Amino acid sequence: MSRPVVPLFVLSAAVMAGTADLARAGWDNVFQVCCFGCDRPRVSFAPPCPPPPCPQPEVRVSYIQRTYYQPVTEYVRTTYYEPVTRNVTSYYYEPVTEYRYTTYYDPCTGCPIRVCQPTTSYRLRSQCNTVTSYVERTALVPVTSYRPVTVQQPVVSYYYPPTSVSYGAPLVPAPPAAIPPAAPSVQEIRDQVPSVMPPGGSGTDKIPPPNVPTQPGMSYPRPGTSGQVRPERTASLPRNSSPTVTVRGEVVLKDQITPRSGARLVFVNADNLQQRHYVTANAYGEFDTSLPVGRWYLYLGGEDGRAVYHKQITLAGDRDLVEYKVVSR
Numbered sequence: 001m002s003r004p005v006v007p008l009f010v011l012s013a014a015v016m017a018g019t020a021d022l023a024r025a026g027w028d029n030v031f032q033v034c035c036f037g038c039d040r041p042r043v044s045f046a047p048p049c050p051p052p053p054c055p056q057p058e059v060r061v062s063y064i065q066r067t068y069y070q071p072v073t074e075y076v077r078t079t080y081y082e083p084v085t086r087n088v089t090s091y092y093y094e095p096v097t098e099y100r101y102t103t104y105y106d107p108c109t110g111c112p113i114r115v116c117q118p119t120t121s122y123r124l125r126s127q128c129n130t131v132t133s134y135v136e137r138t139a140l141v142p143v144t145s146y147r148p149v150t151v152q153q154p155v156v157s158y159y160y161p162p163t164s165v166s167y168g169a170p171l172v173p174a175p176p177a178a179i180p181p182a183a184p185s186v187q188e189i190r191d192q193v194p195s196v197m198p199p200g201g202s203g204t205d206k207i208p209p210p211n212v213p214t215q216p217g218m219s220y221p222r223p224g225t226s227g228q229v230r231p232e233r234t235a236s237l238p239r240n241s242s243p244t245v246t247v248r249g250e251v252v253l254k255d256q257i258t259p260r261s262g263a264r265l266v267f268v269n270a271d272n273l274q275q276r277h278y279v280t281a282n283a284y285g286e287f288d289t290s291l292p293v294g295r296w297y298l299y300l301g302g303e304d305g306r307a308v309y310h311k312q313i314t315l316a317g318d319r320d321l322v323e324y325k326v327v328s329r
Contacts, residue, residue: 057158065256065325066153069146076143081134088131093122150256159318244290245315249324251285251300256327259285264301265326267291270312293317300326 098119103112251263261283269275271294281287295314299307310326 055161057160060157060159062155062157063152063325064155065150067148067150070149071144072147073142073144075140077138078141079136079138082137083132084135085130085132088129090127090129092125092127094125096121096123159316243317244292245317245319246288246290246321247313247315247324248288248321249286249326251281251287251326251328253328256325260328261285263287263326263328266299266301266307268297268299270295270297291315298324298326300328 098121100117100119101114102117103114105112247267251260251265252258253260259281261281263281263285265279265281265287267277267279267289269292277289277291279287279289293315295312297312298310300310302308308329310329313322313324315322
């Protein structure tokens with residue numbers, strides 16, 4: 001009786017163990033959606049902050065006047081005479097002389113006398129002649145000439161802003177650009193519009209004789225410095241730290257070629273409208289002056305003595321010389 005009991009006990013234990021495993025598997029399937037893999041480790045990754053973008057260059061477009069000669073072909077009507085040769089048959093009468101001899105007896109002597117009598121007749125003749133005549137002809141002959149052509153060639157310059165030392169500095173938005181004051185009409189009077197005459201001046205537009213250039217292309221002479229210059233006490237400023245910029249150019253008429261002599265220009269500071277600088281062009285329409293760094297409004301004096309707004313210029317410290325061409329409107 002003891003031997004059959006032992007295998008039965010072992011078989012019962014194995015069946016109970018298998019039933020427990022099936023129950024555990026079923027329990028896991030029920031809660032697999034929310035609890036499956038809860039005991040696994042979680043790993044997160046955050047990319048580093050990207051560096052700030054590279055500063056974009058400022059594009060400035062300036063125009064340079066270029067003149068070149070362009071070939072132009074025109075057709076001119078000309079007249080000439082062409083010789084034409086042809087053969088013409090002409091008819092004429094040619095005289096023919098014949099001599100006839102007659103004999104008669106002299107009644108006195110009774111001797112025979114022979115007399116020769118000429119007879120003229122005309123015969124029709126033909127002749128082939130070469131005749132040259134001239135016929136008028138008309139032809140178009142190409143004539144090439146060179147005409148000057150003036151164009152404004154754009155020159156693109158790139159200026160990079162100064163780089164910042166720290167990358168964490170907040171970006172400050174640029175202030176809005178100032179709107180230039182509108183030029184007044186004839187019926188409107190405003191104090192903000194400058195006059196072409198400096199305040200407190202004598203009112204004359206004549207240039208002193210020593211400052212009048214004798215040749216085109218010459219600018220006003222610079223006034224000499226008083227006193228003796230000592231080299232050991234002279235210091236030069238860096239190029240980029242110059243507080244003033246030399247503004248040089250010329251004033252021309254609407255054809256962009258003829259200079260306008262004696263033209264008056266007014267430079268008004270955009271930040272301080274009370275700061276004005278008056279310039280008078282020389283006999284060749286050229287002007288040369290120095291202005292502080294900043295934004296300036298350029299006014300051009302008209303025929304009626306009132307200043308007309310022309311354009312806004314920006315003077316930066318990276319350039320010592322700026323050239324402009326002012327065209328009268």
